[in-house]
Structures are given as structure tokens and as C-alpha cells.
Amino acid sequence: MFAEFKEPDTICVYQDGIDKGRTLLAEEGVRQAMGEDTDLSQLLIAHELFHVCELRDPSIWTKTYSINLWKIGRFVNRSPVMVLSEIAAMAFASRLNNVNFSAYVLDAFLVFGYSPLAGSALYEEMMQGAGRKPSRPDGKQ
Ligand SMILES: [Zn+2]
Numbered sequence: 001m002f003a004e005f006k007e008p009d010t011i012c013v014y015q016d017g018i019d020k021g022r023t024l025l026a027e028e029g030v031r032q033a034m035g036e037d038t039d040l041s042q043l044l045i046a047h048e049l050f051h052v053c054e055l056r057d058p059s060i061w062t063k064t065y066s067i068n069l070w071k072i073g074r075f076v077n078r079s080p081v082m083v084l085s086e087i088a089a090m091a092f093a094s095r096l097n098n099v100n101f102s103a104y105v106l107d108a109f110l111v112f113g114y115s116p117l118a119g120s121a122l123y124e125e126m127m128q129g130a131g132r133k134p135s136r137p138d139g140k141q
Contacts, residue, residue, distance in 0.1 A: 002110050003044035007055060011048040013041050020113025035100050040110075043103050046093035053092075054085060062088045 002017035021040045024030050031038075054060050062085045066078040090104040097103070108126060112119025127134040 001107075003048050005048040005051040005055075009052075011045055011052070013044050013048075017110045017113065018044075021110050024109065024113055033101070034109075038099060039097065040106070043093045043097050043099070043106060046096040047089045047103065047106075049096075050089035050092040051085070 003011065003013040005011050018040050025034065025038060025040070054063055058064075063080065065084060066080045069077045069079050071077070087104065090102065090106070093103040093106075094101070105123065105126060108119050108123035110119075111122055124134045
């Protein structure tokens with residue numbers, strides 16, 4: 001949504017989302033929570049670089065892992081788990097950029113720049129999915 005990898009060798013980062021994110025980062029509480037040196041473009045590029053790695057190495061776990069959808073007798077229908085790729089790409093981006101937060105929240109953060117209501121809802125959904133309580137940048141509930 002904010003960046004994409006176009007095969008075979010192009011990563012696009014969309015400036016509008018970055019600009020809106022930078023406006024949010026200019027707020028003191030947000031900057032403190034995410035770190036003074038947070039570079040949104042570098043995080044998004046790192047995320048897309050993981051997808052480049054996946055393309056270059058089809059044996060990577062995120063592309064080979066699959067689950068049984070159903071089994072009837074000797075017939076088994078297996079499916080890859082697409083979300084693994086996104087989770088791994090965000091973890092890769094966090095590590096590569098040495099940030100003190102999960103880059104996974106960038107989705108909610110950047111959506112917030114367009115729609116605070118939608119971004120907040122997405123953030124709350126992520127936190128609840130992770131078994132955590134959503135909190136404001138200052139740590140308040
Ligand atoms: Zn992705």
C-alpha cells in the first residue's frame with residue numbers, strides 16, 4: 001500500500017504516505033515512541049527487500065511453509081500462509097533498521113496519516129491479535 005516490489009528489480013516507495021508519516025513523526029510523543037532516527041523510507045525499502053529475497057530464493061520458509069486446509073481420506077488440500085511473508089518482511093525491516101518497535105505497526109501508523117479512525121482501529125486490532133493492550137505513545141491507555 002505504501003511501497004511495493006515490482007519484479008524483477010524495482011522497489012517503489014510512495015511519497016505521499018511518507019510525507020503523511022513524517023508529519024506524524026514531527027509530533028514529540030510520536031517521535032519519542034518510535035525513536036528520533038526513524039526513517040520511514042528505509043523501513044519500507046527493507047520490507048520490500050525481504051520480498052526480493054523471497055523471489056530470489058524460492059526455498060525460503062515463508063514461501064514453502066503450508067498448512068492443511070482439509071483432508072478427506074488420502075486427499076489433502078494444502079495452502080501457503082500468505083501473512084507469514086508480511087510478518088517476516090516487517091521483522092526483517094525492524095532488524096535491518098535497528099528500530100525499537102515492531103515495524104509491523106507501520107501499517108497502522110501510515111494508515112493513520114490518511115484516516116486516524118482507520119489507523120487507530122487497525123492498531124487496536126493488531127494489539128488485540130498480539131494479546132496486548134493498545135496504548136498511546138506516552139504509554140497511557
Ligand atoms: Zn510486503
